[in-house]
Amino acid sequence: xxxxxxxxxxxxxxxxxxxxxxxxxxxxxxxxxxxxxxxxxxxxxxxxxxxxxxxxxxxxxxxxxxxxxxxxxxxxxxxxxxxxxxxxxxxxxxxxxxxxxxxxxxxxxxxxxxxxxxxxxxxxxxxxxxxxxxxxxxxxxxxxxxxxxxxxxxxxxxxxxxxxxxxxxxxxxxxxxxxxxxxxxxxxxxxxxxxxxxxxxxxxxxxxxxxxxxxxxxxxxxxxxxxxxxxxxxxxxxxxxx
Amino acid sequence: xxxxxxxxxxxxxxxxxxxxxxxxxxxxxxxxxxxxxxxxxxxxxxxxxxxxxxxxxxxxxxxxxxxxxxxxxxxxxxxxxxxxxxxxxxxxxxxxxxxxxxxxxxxxxxxxxxxxxxxxxxxxxxxxxxxxxxxxxxxxxxxxxxxxxxxxxxxxxxxxxxxxxxxxxxxxxxxxxxxxxxxxxxxxxxxxxxxxxxxxxxxxxxxxxxxxxxxxxxxxxxxxxxxxxxxxxxxxxxxxxxxxxxxxxxxxxxxxxxxxxxxxxxxxxxxxxxxxxxxxxxxxxxxxxxxxxxxxxxxxxxxxxxxxxxxxxxxxxxxxxxxxxxxxxxxxxxxxxxxxxxxxxxxxxxxxxxxxxxxx
Amino acid sequence: xxxxxxxxxxxxxxxxxxxxxxxxxxxxxxxxxxxxxxxxxxxxxxxxxxxxxxxxxxxxxxxxxxxxxxxxxxxxxxxxxxxxxxxxxxxxxxxxxxxxxxxxxxxxxxxxxxxxxxxxxxxxxxxxxxxxxxxxxxxxxxxxxxxxxxxxxxxxxxxxxxxxxxxxxxxxxxxxxxxxxxxxxxxxxxxxxxxxxxxxxxxxxxxxxxxxxxxxxxxxxxxxxxxxxxxxxxxxxxxxxxxxxxxxxxxxxxxxxxxxxxxxxxxxxxxxxxxxxxxxxxxxxxxxxxxxxxxx
Numbered sequence: 060x061x062x063x064x065x066x067x068x069x070x071x072x073x074x075x076x077x078x079x080x081x082x083x084x085x086x087x088x089x090x091x092x093x094x095x096x097x098x099x100x101x102x103x104x105x106x107x108x109x110x111x112x113x114x115x116x117x118x119x120x121x122x123x124x125x126x127x128x129x130x131x132x133x134x135x136x137x138x139x140x141x142x143x144x145x146x147x148x149x150x151x152x153x154x155x156x157x158x159x160x161x162x163x164x165x166x167x168x169x170x171x172x173x174x175x176x177x178x179x180x181x182x183x184x185x186x187x188x189x190x191x192x193x194x195x196x197x198x199x200x201x202x203x204x205x206x207x208x209x210x211x212x213x214x215x216x217x218x219x220x221x222x223x224x225x226x227x228x229x230x231x232x233x234x235x236x237x238x239x240x241x242x243x244x245x246x247x248x249x250x251x252x253x254x255x256x257x258x259x260x261x262x263x264x265x266x267x268x269x270x271x272x273x274x275x276x277x278x279x280x281x282x283x284x285x286x287x288x289x290x291x292x293x294x295x296x297x298x299x300x301x
Numbered sequence: 302x303x304x305x306x307x308x309x310x311x312x313x314x315x316x317x318x319x320x321x322x323x324x325x326x327x328x329x330x331x332x333x334x335x336x337x338x339x340x341x342x343x344x345x346x347x348x349x350x351x352x353x354x355x356x357x358x359x360x361x362x363x364x365x366x367x368x369x370x371x372x373x374x375x376x377x378x379x380x381x382x383x384x385x386x387x388x389x390x391x392x393x394x395x396x397x398x399x400x401x402x403x404x405x406x407x408x409x410x411x412x413x414x415x416x417x418x419x420x421x422x423x424x425x426x427x428x429x430x431x432x433x434x435x436x437x438x439x440x441x442x443x444x445x446x447x448x449x450x451x452x453x454x455x456x457x458x459x460x461x462x463x464x465x466x467x468x469x470x471x472x473x474x475x476x477x478x479x480x481x482x483x484x485x486x487x488x489x490x491x492x493x494x495x496x497x498x499x500x501x502x503x504x505x506x507x508x509x510x511x512x513x514x515x516x517x518x519x520x521x522x523x524x525x526x527x528x529x530x531x532x533x534x535x536x537x538x539x540x541x542x543x544x545x546x547x548x549x550x551x552x553x554x555x556x557x558x559x560x561x562x563x564x565x566x567x568x569x570x571x572x573x574x575x576x577x578x579x580x581x582x583x584x585x586x587x588x589x590x591x592x593x594x595x596x597x598x599x600x601x602x603x604x605x606x607x608x609x610x611x612x613x614x615x616x617x618x619x620x621x622x623x624x625x626x627x628x629x630x631x632x633x634x635x636x637x638x639x640x641x642x643x644x645x646x647x648x649x650x651x652x653x654x655x656x657x658x659x660x661x
Numbered sequence: 662x663x664x665x666x667x668x669x670x671x672x673x674x675x676x677x678x679x680x681x682x683x684x685x686x687x688x689x690x691x692x693x694x695x696x697x698x699x700x701x702x703x704x705x706x707x708x709x710x711x712x713x714x715x716x717x718x719x720x721x722x723x724x725x726x727x728x729x730x731x732x733x734x735x736x737x738x739x740x741x742x743x744x745x746x747x748x749x750x751x752x753x754x755x756x757x758x759x760x761x762x763x764x765x766x767x768x769x770x771x772x773x774x775x776x777x778x779x780x781x782x783x784x785x786x787x788x789x790x791x792x793x794x795x796x797x798x799x800x801x802x803x804x805x806x807x808x809x810x811x812x813x814x815x816x817x818x819x820x821x822x823x824x825x826x827x828x829x830x831x832x833x834x835x836x837x838x839x840x841x842x843x844x845x846x847x848x849x850x851x852x853x854x855x856x857x858x859x860x861x862x863x864x865x866x867x868x869x870x871x872x873x874x875x876x877x878x879x880x881x882x883x884x885x886x887x888x889x890x891x892x893x894x895x896x897x898x899x900x901x902x903x904x905x906x907x908x909x910x911x912x913x914x915x916x917x918x919x920x921x922x923x924x925x926x927x928x929x930x931x932x933x934x935x936x937x938x939x940x941x942x943x944x945x946x947x948x949x950x951x952x953x954x955x956x957x
Binding site: 115117136137138140141142146147149153155156157158162165166167169170171214218 | 822825826828829832833835836837838839840841842843844896
C-alpha cells in the first residue's frame with residue numbers, strides 16, 4: 060500500500076433500516092472523510108451494527124444513500140460492496156474456524172481489485188500482526204480471542220480496502236490486547252485507510268478517533284471530538300438521554 | 302366474549318369446509334363418492350400431522366407409519382374370522398382369534414397409533430431439525446419393512462382384503478370433524494400454547510421453563526392417535542390395503558398438502574389437504590378424458606402427476622408460507638378487535654417470517 | 662475368514678458409491694442449507710441418458726450423462742430453489758420433494774414404468790477374481806473411482822480458489838460474501854459439481870445392475886442423505902464418511918444376514934441410524950470442537 064493519500068471517504072445519508080415492522084436505524088447521516096478514523100458509539104441495541112451491516116449490503120436499507128467516494132453503493136450485494144473497496148471486520152470476528160489461518164487470509168484477497176502489491180500488503184500485515192505469520196498453519200478456531208481478532212483484521216486488510224469497517228474490535232479482549240489492536244489502528248490510519256469503527260468503550264474511541272458519533276435508538280445524537288473525551292456528563296446524557 | 306367468538310370462527314371455518322365437502326360428496330354420483338371419502342380421510346391424516354408438525358415446527362416423516370399401523374390393526378381385526386386362516390396363516394394368535402366391530406376397530410387404531418407414537422417419540426423427541434426428520438423417516442422405513450415381511454402381524458407383501466367398507470361419507474365426515482375439533486382444542490390448551498412458543502423460539506421457551514421434550518411428546522402422541530384413526534378410516538374406506546399404499550408416496554403427498562396449505566394453522570391443513578386431494582383426483586380423471594361441458598380434456602397418461610408436482614412447486618415458490626400463510630380462518634371483512642399492543646402473534650403470525658436479527 | 666474379506670470388499674464398494682452421492686448432497690447443503698431430495702433425479706436422468714445412448718461411442722455416452730445431470734442440477738436451481746432462498750426450511754424441503762415427484766412422473770411418461778437397460782458399462786459386470794472370494798470388475802472400479810474422485814474433490818476444495826470459496830461459503834456464507842465471495846458463482850459451482858457426482862454414481866450403479874427405473878435415484882439418495890445426517894452434515898468430510906458407513910453397513914449386513922433375515926435389512930440399518938442419532942445427535946464423526954464452536 061502506498062503511503063500516498065489517495066484515500067476515499069464514506070458518506071451515509073438519510074439511512075433507514077427496519078427488521079419487519081421494527082425500525083432499527085432512522086434518518087442516519089454520517090460522513091467519514093478520506094483517511095479519517097471515525098467511531099460510532101452507543102448502548103446495546105442503538106443500531107450501530109445494523110448501520111455497518113447496511114453499508115456492507117448485508118441488510119437492505121429502506122431508504123437513504125450510501126456513497127463510497129463519489130460512487131453510490133446503496134443496494135449492492137455484499138460481495139459487490141466488498142469488491143468496490145469496503146472491508147468489514149464483524150463483531151465476533153467470524154473467522155472460518157475449521158480453516159487454517161493461511162486459508163482465512165487467502166479468502167481475504169478474494170475481494171482485491173488487483174493482485175498488484177499483494178506481497179507488500181502481506182508483509183505489512185505480518186509486521187502489524189505477528190500472530191498471522193506465527194500461526195499460519197493452525198486452525199483459526201484454535202487461536203485465542205486476541206489472535207483471532209488480529210487474523211480478522213489482517214484478512215480484511217488483505218483486500219486492500221479503501222474503507223475498513225470494524226465492529227467492536229475490543230470486545231472480550233484483555234486490556235493489553237486491546238491496546239495492541241489500537242496501535243495497529245494507528246498504523247492503518249497512517250496508510251490512508253479510511254476507518255469506521257463501532258466501539259463499546261466510548262472513552263477509548265473518543266480519545267482515539269477524529270470524530271465520534273453517539274447513536275441511541277437508531278439515531279445519531281451527538282458528535283464528539285477528542286477534546287470531549289473527558290466530558291463524561293455529555294456522553295452519558297447522549298447515551299441514555301431521550 | 303370477543304375472544305371466544307374469534308375462536309369459534311376459527312374452528313367453524315375448517316369444520317364448515319369439511320361438512321360442505323361431505324354434503325357435496327353425498328349428493329354426487331355413486332362412482333365419485335369414493336373420491337370425496339378419500340379426500341376426507343386424507344384431510345384427517347393431514348390434521349393428524351398438523352397437530353405435531355404445525356404446533357412444534359418439527360418435520361416428521363413418520364406419521365404415515367401411524368396411519369399404516371392404524372390401517373392394518375383395524376383391517377386385521379375386522380376381516381371375517383373364517384377367512385383369517387387362509388388370508389393370514391402366520392398371524393399371532395391374539396390377532397387371529399379376535400375380531401371386533403368396525404367402530405371399535407377405529408378406537409383401537411387410534412389407541413395403537415398413540416401407543417406407537419409414545420414408544421418411538423419418547424426417545425426421538427429429543428431430536429430437533431434434520432435429525433428429527435431423519436429419525437422419523439427411519440421409523441417409517443422400519444414400520445414399512447416389518448409390515449411387509451413379518452407375516453405374524455399382517456398379510457406381508459400381499460393385499461389385506463375383505464375388510465368391511467364401513468367408512469361411508471358420513472363416517473368420513475365425522476372422522477375429519479372430530480379430528481379438527483381435537484386439533485383446534487389442543488392448540489388452545491396451555492400445552493398447545495407452550496409448544497407453539499417452543500416453535501417460535503426454542504431457546505427462550507426453554508429459558509422460561511418450558512419442557513420442550515415433554516410438550517413435543519404430548520403433541521406427538523395426540524397426533525399419533527389421530528393418524529391411527531385416519532388409518533382405520535382409510536382401510537374401511539378402501540376395503541383392502543397394501544403396505545405400499547401407506548409408505549413414501551403418501552408421506553410425501555400429505556406433507557405437501559400440509560405445507561402447501563400452510564403448516565402453521567388448522568385452516569391451512571384442511572385447505573391444503575382438500576385442494577391437493579381433489580386436484581390429484583381430477584387430474585387423474587383428465588387422463589381418461591374429463592368432460593368440462595364446453596370441451597373435453599384428455600391428458601396423456603402420467604402427465605397428471607407431473608402437473609400436480611408442478612402446481613405444488615409453483616405454490617411453494619409463490620407462497621412459501623402456504624396458501625393460507627399459516628393463518629387461521631377469518632371471515633373476510635369482519636375486522637378483528639383492535640389490539641394495538643399485542644397482535645396475538647400466536648394466531649396471527651404464520652411464524653414464517655424470519656426472526657428479526659438482533660442488532661447491537 | 663474369506664467370508665469376512667468378501668463382506669469388507671463389498672462394503673467398501675457400496676460405501677464408495679454412497680459416499681459420492683453423499684458429497685453431492687452435502688455440497689448443496691453446505692452452501693445453501695438445502696436438503697435436496699431431488700438430488701436422486703440427477704442420478705436418474707444420467708442413468709436414463711446412459712440407457713438411451715448405450716449404442717454410442719462410450720466416452721460420448723458418459724459425457725452425455727454428465728451433461729444431462731449437470732444441466733438438470735442447474736435448471737432445478739434456476740427454476741425452483743433460487744426463488745426459495747429465504748423460505749422456511751419445511752417449505753424448501755417439501756419443494757425438493759415436489760420436484761422429485763414431478764420429475765419421477767416425467768421419467769415414467771418418457772421412459773415407461775418398466776425400466777430401461779443401460780448396458781453401457783456392462784463389460785465391468787464380469788468376474789475379476791474368483792475362488793474363495795468373488796470380485797467383479799465393477800467392484801474394483803467402484804472402489805478405485807470412488808477413492809480417486811473423492812481425493813480429486815478434496816484437492817479441488819483445498820487447493821483451488823473456487824474450492825476455497827465453496828468451503829468458506831459452506832462454513833459461513835454471510836461472512837464469505839463480505840469478503841467478496843460471489844454467492845451466485847459458488848452456488849452454481851456446487852450444483853455443477855453435484856451434477857457431475859450424480860452422473861458418476863449413475864455410471865457405477867448401472868455398471869453393477871443395468872436396469873434403470875424411475876425410482877433408481879431416489880433410493881440411493883434416501884440412503885445417502887441418511888448417511889449425511891448420521892455422519893454430521895455440517896462438514897463435508899464427516900458427511901462423506903457417513904455416506905460411506907451407511908453403504909458399507911448395508912452391504913455387509915446384506916451379505917452377512919441369512920436369507921430369512923435379509924428381508925429385514927432396512928430395519929436393521931434404520932435402527933442403527935436411530936441409535937446413532939440418539940447417542941450422537943451432532944453426527945457420528947462430528948468432533949466436540951466443531952459443535953457449538955460457532956455462534957449462530
